[in-house]
Amino acid sequence: MSTGDTGREAERGTERDYVQSLERGFAVLLAFDEEMSTPTLAELAAKTGLSRPAVRRLLLTLQRLGYVANRGTRWSLTPRVLTIGQHYSATNARIGLAQPHLLRLAERTGESASLAELDGAEVVYVARVPVRRIMSINVTVGSRVPAHATSMGRVLLAWAGPAAITRFLEETPLHRHTPRTITDPADLRMALAEVREQGWAIVDGELEEGLVSASAPVRDRTGAVVAALASSTSAGRLAPERLREETVPLLVETATAISTELGWSPRTPPVVRDGFF
Amino acid sequence: MSTGDTGREAERGTERDYVQSLERGFAVLLAFDEEMSTPTLAELAAKTGLSRPAVRRLLLTLQRLGYVANRGTRWSLTPRVLTIGQHYSATNARIGLAQPHLLRLAERTGESASLAELDGAEVVYVARVPVRRIMSINVTVGSRVPAHATSMGRVLLAWAGPAAITRFLEETPLHRHTPRTITDPADLRMALAEVREQGWAIVDGELEEGLVSASAPVRDRTGAVVAALASSTSAGRLAPERLREETVPLLVETATAISTELGWSPRTPPVVRDGFF
DNA sequence: GCAGTTTGTACGCACAGCGTACGACCGCCG
DNA sequence: CGGCGGTCGTACGCTGTGCGTACAAACTGC
Numbered sequence: 271m272s273t274g275d276t277g278r279e280a281e282r283g284t285e286r287d288y289v290q291s292l293e294r295g296f297a298v299l300l301a302f303d304e305e306m307s308t309p310t311l312a313e314l315a316a317k318t319g320l321s322r323p324a325v326r327r328l329l330l331t332l333q334r335l336g337y338v339a340n341r342g343t344r345w346s347l348t349p350r351v352l353t354i355g356q357h358y359s360a361t362n363a364r365i366g367l368a369q370p371h372l373l374r375l376a377e378r379t380g381e382s383a384s385l386a387e388l389d390g391a392e393v394v395y396v397a398r399v400p401v402r403r404i405m406s407i408n409v410t411v412g413s414r415v416p417a418h419a420t421s422m423g424r425v426l427l428a429w430a431g432p433a434a435i436t437r438f439l440e441e442t443p444l445h446r447h448t449p450r451t452i453t454d455p456a457d458l459r460m461a462l463a464e465v466r467e468q469g470w471a472i473v474d475g476e477l478e479e480g481l482v483s484a485s486a487p488v489r490d491r492t493g494a495v496v497a498a499l500a501s502s503t504s505a506g507r508l509a510p511e512r513l514r515e516e517t518v519p520l521l522v523e524t525a526t527a528i529s530t531e532l533g534w535s536p537r538t539p540p541v542v543r544d545g546f547f
Numbered sequence: 548m549s550t551g552d553t554g555r556e557a558e559r560g561t562e563r564d565y566v567q568s569l570e571r572g573f574a575v576l577l578a579f580d581e582e583m584s585t586p587t588l589a590e591l592a593a594k595t596g597l598s599r600p601a602v603r604r605l606l607l608t609l610q611r612l613g614y615v616a617n618r619g620t621r622w623s624l625t626p627r628v629l630t631i632g633q634h635y636s637a638t639n640a641r642i643g644l645a646q647p648h649l650l651r652l653a654e655r656t657g658e659s660a661s662l663a664e665l666d667g668a669e670v671v672y673v674a675r676v677p678v679r680r681i682m683s684i685n686v687t688v689g690s691r692v693p694a695h696a697t698s699m700g701r702v703l704l705a706w707a708g709p710a711a712i713t714r715f716l717e718e719t720p721l722h723r724h725t726p727r728t729i730t731d732p733a734d735l736r737m738a739l740a741e742v743r744e745q746g747w748a749i750v751d752g753e754l755e756e757g758l759v760s761a762s763a764p765v766r767d768r769t770g771a772v773v774a775a776l777a778s779s780t781s782a783g784r785l786a787p788e789r790l791r792e793e794t795v796p797l798l799v800e801t802a803t804a805i806s807t808e809l810g811w812s813p814r815t816p817p818v819v820r821d822g823f824f
Numbered sequence: 825g826c827a828g829t830t831t832g833t834a835c836g837c838a839c840a841g842c843g844t845a846c847g848a849c850c851g852c853c854g
Numbered sequence: 855c856g857g858c859g860g861t862c863g864t865a866c867g868c869t870g871t872g873c874g875t876a877c878a879a880a881c882t883g884c
Contacts, residue, residue, distance in 0.1 A: 287864090289608045290840070291872070295569035296612060300634055307638035311831070321874055326832080331566040335573060336667070343831070347639075349664045349671040352632040352689035357577055358624045359687060361584035366685045373677060387626045390613070394626040397687070400650060400676055408643045410636060410674070411688055412629035564833090567871070568841070589861070598843055603863080620861070 291328075294320060298328045299337060299351070308344040355412055358396075364488065364497060365397050367531050372399045372499075375524045379517055381503045384409070385488070387496065388426040391442040393417050396497065404504045405478055418444045418458055419451050421473040421485035422498035428465040429487055429495035435462060451476040470518055472510060480505045484517050486525035491533030499525040568605075571597060575605045576614060576628070585621040632689055635673075641765065641774060642674050644808050649676045649776075652801045656794055658780045661686075662765070664773065665703040668719040670694050673774065681781045682755055692754060695721045695735055696728050698762035699775035701748040705739040706764055706772035712739060728753040747795055749787060757782045761794050763802035768810030776802040 297318045306313060315325045329345060332338045336350045359365045368385050376383040376399040385397040392414040400409070407413070417423030417438070427435060439455040446453050452461060465471040470486040483502035487495040501517050508517070526536075574595045583590060592602045606622060609615045613627045636642045645662050653660040653676040662674040669691040677686070684690070694700030694715070704712060716732040729735050742748040747763040760779035764772040778794050785794070803813075 287604050287607050288611065288840095289568050289572065289604050291566050291568035292572035292605060292608045293612060295566065295572065299631070302634050302638050304637045307640075322831085323833080323874065324872080327564050327566050327872070328569060330564050331569045334565065335570060347635045349635060349666045349673055351635040352671055352673060353666075353691055354576070354689070355629040355632045356687075356689045356691075357579050358626060358628040359685075359689075360581045361579050361624055363584075369677075369685055370680055373680065389626045389630075394629055396626055396629060400646075403647055403650065408636075408646055410633075412631070412633045412636075414630055414633075565871095587861075599862085600843065600864080601841080604841075 294318070294324065295328050295332065298325055299332060299347075302338075302345075302347050308341075308346045310343050311345065314345070362396070364490070364528070364532055368397050368488070368497075368499075368528050371524050371528050372397055375399075375499070375501060375520060376401050378520055379501050381501050381508075381517070382409075384422070384500045384502065386422040386426070386498050386500065388417060388423070388430065389414070391417055391438060393420055393423045393426060393498070404502060405481060415477060416445060416447070418442065419447050419473065419477040420500075421471040421483040422500045424462060424465050424471040424473060425485045425487050425498040426495065428462040428471070435459065447477050448475055448479050450474065470522055472514060472518070474510050475505060482508070482510055482513060484513050484521055486518070486521045487529075488525050489529040489532065489534040493534060496532075497528075499528065571595070571601065572605050572609065575602055576609060576624075579615075579622075579624050585618075585623045587620050588622065591622070636688075639673070641767070641805065641809055645674050645765070645774075645776070645805050648801050648805050649674055652676075652776070652778065652797060653678050655797055656778050656780075658778050658785075658794070661699070661777045661779065663699040663703070663775050663777065665694060665700070665707065666691070668694055668715060670697055670700045670703060670775070681779060682758060693722065693724070695719065696724050696750065696754040697777075698748040698750040698760040699777045701739060701742050701750060702762045702764050702775040703772065705742040705748070712736065724754050725752055725756050727751065747799055749791060749795070751787050752782060759785070759787055759790060761790050761798055763795070763798045764806075765802050766806040766809065766811040770811060773809075776805065 297320070298314055301314050301317045302309065306317065309317070311325055311329065312322060314320075314329070315322045318325065320328075329338060329340075333340065337348055338345055339348050340346070365385070372383040372385060380401065382401045382404070383399045384395055386393045386395050388394075393416070395409060395411050395413045395415075398409065398411055409415075415423070417427055427438060430438070439459060444451070444453040444455065444458060452458050470484060472482070472484045474482045481502065482505050483500050485498045485500040488497040488499055490496045499521060501513075501521055503513065503517075574597070575591055578591050578594045579586065583594065586594070588602055588606065589599060591597075591606070592599045595602065597605075606615060606617075610617065614625055615622055616625050617623070642662065649660040649662060657678065659678045659681070660676045661672055663670045663672050665671075670693070672686060672688050672690045672692075675686065675688055686692075692700070694704055704715060707715070716736060721728070721730040721732065721735060723730050729738060747761060749759070749761045751759045758779065759782050760777050762775045762777040765774040765776055767773045776798060778790075778798055780790065780794075
């Protein structure tokens with residue numbers, strides 16, 4: 271193999287205290303996607319850049335563990351892959367606690383309710399009560415959307431701390447998804463300040479045309495914002511003004527209720543985590 | 548849980564064409580659970596039975612990949628773990644296709660709707676529209692429940708093929724969860740025959756007291772049953788008789804609609820996959 | 825029949841990954 | 855203050871895991 275990287279550390283897998291085979295195993299597992307839903311071994315080898323025997327060994331291992339299966343020469347993922355995520359939900363009490371609140375919020379607003387967290391420059395849905403299909407993509411728990419163009423992302427970034435915000439703005443290209451998407455770092459910084467001031471965010475059609483969502487922060491006992499609660503609708507169903515007047519109060523109320531269950535009190539001094547984003 | 552090794556060979560991991568490090572990496576990842584949500588390195592080593600340096604190498608690798616993070620000496624999973632499951636959903640068209648049908652079913656019945664698949668002796672939720680919290684455990688996509696005590700499991704087993712059914716009955720202890728749980732293999736076999744005959748299943752309080760659910764099969768273009776559609780409620784809200792009269796027709800109609808979208812036609816001769824369960 | 829393209833597998837070598845062993849760094853208590 | 859029990863980091867030499875090359879075998883099309 272010899273990635274030939276004696277240079278100034280291209281920082282690929284080859285490094286001390288790093289288990290190459292684990293990275294490779296994930297590479298194979300994640301190589302399954304909509305374009306390659308039932309690949310052959312050779313296709314996987316091509317996609318991952320690994321040798322055919324290596325992929326074979328990894329596949330056989332994953333098969334043993336129950337994550338892949340093969341029918342003839344074609345391989346596919348098994349539903350067990352979905353179960354891996356349960357370990358995240360199980361280790362974070364807030365997700366289970368939030369569920370009833372999400373249900374109630376969805377009932378009261380008649381719209382989908384979501385809870386999301388920040389992972390890098392993206393937002394990951396960690397709990398969700400769908401009511402109606404409004405986005406072109408099918409959003410489920412585990413789905414990722416860019417942070418800068420969503421109300422949940424704005425909320426999470428707003429309270430991520432100054433260093434994290436600066437780092438985010440420096441490192442993340444703000445892709446334009448619709449004509450309304452904020453793509454200027456300075457503009458986004460201002461938008462975040464506004465969110466911090468008012469205590470919630472509304473984003474109107476910046477990720478997808480006609481998609482409007484509102485979001486409010488969920489805090490843990492230390493006062494740090496650990497998740498964002500959101501209600502999404504299509505612009506046709508509910509004008510942004512009505513969203514602000516009717517939905518936002520419910521949203522803030524619900525987010526506060528979840529925060530309270532997490533041990534937060536309104537008197538808790540706000541804490542910024544920083545360092546991460 | 549290690550289903551069917553080819554014979555003697557109890558042999559854990561150590562075998563040709565097997566990547567030990569990958570298995571160990573998963574062991575570390577899955578060691579995070581409700582009892583150990585933010586473990587220390589030493590705790591993980593104890594739980595997995597691996598040496599401390601080994602766990603450290605694996606953790607650092609997982610951290611690089613973005614699946615774990617550490618705050619001081621405590622480690623935790625990141626929401627990225629949830630995203631792994633997306634690769635399963637993305638590779639199985641039926642899940643995306645079913646979503647609108649699930650929403651509509653939940654709307655029409657006023658109860659939670661679920662789609663599930665068989666994985667070993669358990670059933671895995673692969674799509675879900677929650678309406679109300681009825682189970683004591685929080686059911687989400689990726690959750691697992693025993694096949695023998697649920698309507699979805701009954702449906703999936705019923706059409707899994709005779710060999711698979713026999714193997715299931717031989718290998719799986721039918722745990723009693725409530726006084727009503729069927730725990731006798733012969734009884735379960737008869738129940739499955741009944742399900743096959745009538746084309747749907749109702750299970751009343753066999754997994755959890757007061758929990759009733761109905762389920763119907765979803766078929767792919769080959770006619771094989773690939774998933775089960777279910778509607779669940781609490782016995783207090785809806786008597787089993789009314790479930791049969793009102794919900795089952797909707798359920799069967801919806802399951803047929805999904806099957807049709809998957810390319811199945813009522814004229815397709817029924818095919819059994821067998822071999823797996 | 826024979827090329828072309830696939831997949832499965834044997835095998836010997838190298839280095840990735842292993843665990844032992846040791847040292848640093850806490851906080852606690854005498 | 856110093857010893858003690860707990861944590862973690864890491865140096866290091868050895869082993870065997872996991873590596874890719876190379877070849878066999880199966881299937882496909884003409």
